[in-house]
Amino acid sequence: MPDLLHIVYLVAITAEAMTGAMSAGRRQMDLFGVCFVATVTALGGGSVRDVLLGHYPLSWVAHPEYLWYTAAAALVTTLIARALRYLRLVFLMVDALGLVAFTLIGCDVALRLGHAPTIVVVAGVITGVCGGILRDIFCGDIPLVFRRELYASVSALVGVAYVALQASPLAHGAQVVICLIGGFLLRAAAIRFDWKVPRFVYHDDGGH
Numbered sequence: 001m002p003d004l005l006h007i008v009y010l011v012a013i014t015a016e017a018m019t020g021a022m023s024a025g026r027r028q029m030d031l032f033g034v035c036f037v038a039t040v041t042a043l044g045g046g047s048v049r050d051v052l053l054g055h056y057p058l059s060w061v062a063h064p065e066y067l068w069y070t071a072a073a074a075l076v077t078t079l080i081a082r083a084l085r086y087l088r089l090v091f092l093m094v095d096a097l098g099l100v101a102f103t104l105i106g107c108d109v110a111l112r113l114g115h116a117p118t119i120v121v122v123a124g125v126i127t128g129v130c131g132g133i134l135r136d137i138f139c140g141d142i143p144l145v146f147r148r149e150l151y152a153s154v155s156a157l158v159g160v161a162y163v164a165l166q167a168s169p170l171a172h173g174a175q176v177v178i179c180l181i182g183g184f185l186l187r188a189a190a191i192r193f194d195w196k197v198p199r200f201v202y203h204d205d206g207g208h
Contacts, residue, residue, distance in 0.1 A: 012098025013042040017070035021077035023139045038074035045130035049106050100183035103128040103155045107162050117163045124159035148197050150190035158183035
């Protein structure tokens, strides 16, 4: 992956691991559970994508150091958890950047494998959101991405924009920067203005 995306990726998996550790802490898990949930949160999206696309080895198998990064981030989180409550906005912004970076990395993998544009976008969304989905499932919560948050939608839009830019004369680095900035600003605006996805509400009244 390009150097810029790789740097953002490392920051993102560290931040995602910390959010996973915090979620595990709220469920009073032991240290193994904390490290497990943190690692799944950080690396799960890419793993799901690679299994579905038949892309091997998985990223953490090819780069075992990622497991150490995420486990270390989880353990550090247990030591500084009380201080982290004051950094919620920072985490949200890093998470927004991570969402976009994960999406672009997922799209890149699918592009290199020669998949159709639709699959490229789907691969990006899977990479961007599946880690958080797995975290919430393991912690017994309804996944955040299914609760009206403008999250998966941002990932999908970034994927579509990235695919569209492939036909442009812009250098690949410029395409990445445009999508990183645009996707980050969109997610940040969604957080700031509380933009939501419309809900479907159905009440089973027994047929009456």
